[in-house]
Amino acid sequence: AQKVTQAQTEISVVEKEDVTLDCVYETRDTTYYLFWYKQPPSGELVFLIRRNSFDEQNEISGRYSWNFQKSTSSFNFTITASQVVDSAVYFCALSEIGSPGGFKTIFGAGTRLFVKA
Amino acid sequence: ETGVTQTPRHLVMGMTNKKSLKCEQHLGHNAMYWYKQSAKKPLELMFVYSLEERVENNSVPSRFSPECPNSSHLFLHLHTLQPEDSALYLCASSQEVRNTEAFFGQGTRLTVV
Numbered sequence: 001a002q003k004v005t006q007a008q009t010e011i012s013v014v015e016k017e018d019v020t021l022d023c024v025y026e027t028r029d030t031t032y033y034l035f036w037y038k039q040p041p042s043g044e045l046v047f048l049i050r051r052n053s054f055d056e057q058n059e060i061s062g063r064y065s066w067n068f069q070k071s072t073s074s075f076n077f078t079i080t081a082s083q084v085v086d087s088a089v090y091f092c093a094l095s096e097i098g099s100p101g102g103f104k105t106i107f108g109a110g111t112r113l114f115v116k117a
Numbered sequence: 118e119t120g121v122t123q124t125p126r127h128l129v130m131g132m133t134n135k136k137s138l139k140c141e142q143h144l145g146h147n148a149m150y151w152y153k154q155s156a157k158k159p160l161e162l163m164f165v166y167s168l169e170e171r172v173e174n175n176s177v178p179s180r181f182s183p184e185c186p187n188s189s190h191l192f193l194h195l196h197t198l199q200p201e202d203s204a205l206y207l208c209a210s211s212q213e214v215r216n217t218e219a220f221f222g223q224g225t226r227l228t229v230v
Contacts, residue, residue, distance in 0.1 A: 004159075033216045043205060044121070045221040091160065095216045104173065105219070107160040 002027050004094050006108035013082050014116050021077045021111045023092030029053075034068065034075045035093040035105065045091065051075065082115045089113070120144045123208050123222035130198065131230055138193040138225045140208030148214040149191040151183060154205040154224070166191060167214040198229045 003026040013019045025034065032053045037045040049059060051068050059066045063080045079086055089112045095105040121142045130136050142149065151163040165173035166185040180202075182194040191208055205226050209219040 035218060037221075043207075043223040043226075045207065045209070045219070047218040047220065050216075050218050097216055104162055104165075104175075109157075109159045 002094050002096055002104075002106045004092050004106050004108035006090075006092055006111050008111045009109070010112045010114065012114040012116065015084060016081050018078060018080050019082050019113065019115075021079075021090050021092075021113070023075045023077065023108060025073050025075065025092070025094045027073075027094060027096055029096040031097040033095045033097065035095070036066065036075075036077050037091045037093065037107075039089040039091065039110070041088070048077075079113075082113075084115050084117050087113055087115045120220045121208060121210055121222035123206075123225050125225060126223065127226045127228075129228045129230060130195070132198060132200070134198075135194070135196040137195065138206055138208075138227075140191040140193075140222055142189055142191075142208075142210040142220070144210055144212075144220060146210035146212050146220070147188060148211045148217075149185060149188070150209040150211075150219065151191065151193050152207040152209065154207055156204075160207070164193075165214060172214060195227075198227075200229050203227055203229045 005024045034051045036048040038048055039045045056068050065078045067076045089110045091110045092108040093105050124139045147168050149166045153161045153163055162175050163177045164183040169185045180197050184192040205224040207224045208222045211217045211219045
């Protein structure tokens, strides 16, 4: 069965600190997608990244970077030089490609990030 | 116009009321979703529509009734709800039903009294 674990419920950092949000997943599929979404106070989830299971290359987008490690079933998200506007709830999600119901995206419980000025 | 629009943003209803939540997407997507977000619980997928056909009903009580009249509109009809149904209801759409990123609306904050 699919499962996504975000063990960190809340993280608080001071502006300009780097912060890493952890995501560990479980799946029996060999082909799957992983996602990160950001949910600011306004409510809507904002898509950040999608990564397929065959692509373990790390990705950097501005201050955001993602570290995908199949060996440890982890897809961690790092924000460099955090800013107050990064304060939000961040969700990691998993979608299995091959299985029936592969359209179900399973979300982790989310990590609430507070960035203090 | 934003990509996915939900109305109303806030709704308070009694347990005997009937109300509807509306979602509209302007992205030309083929799939639409209803999610429920309760405090301290992961996002729960409720319903999935692909090209106006329901492809998933995730064991949702019958007091929630979805309707997808066309690929741009999705409704969630509510009747005889319970206080534990109070939550943020999020609508989303994606290009296809499988494995593509979803675009979310801002949600309807529902309070059942």
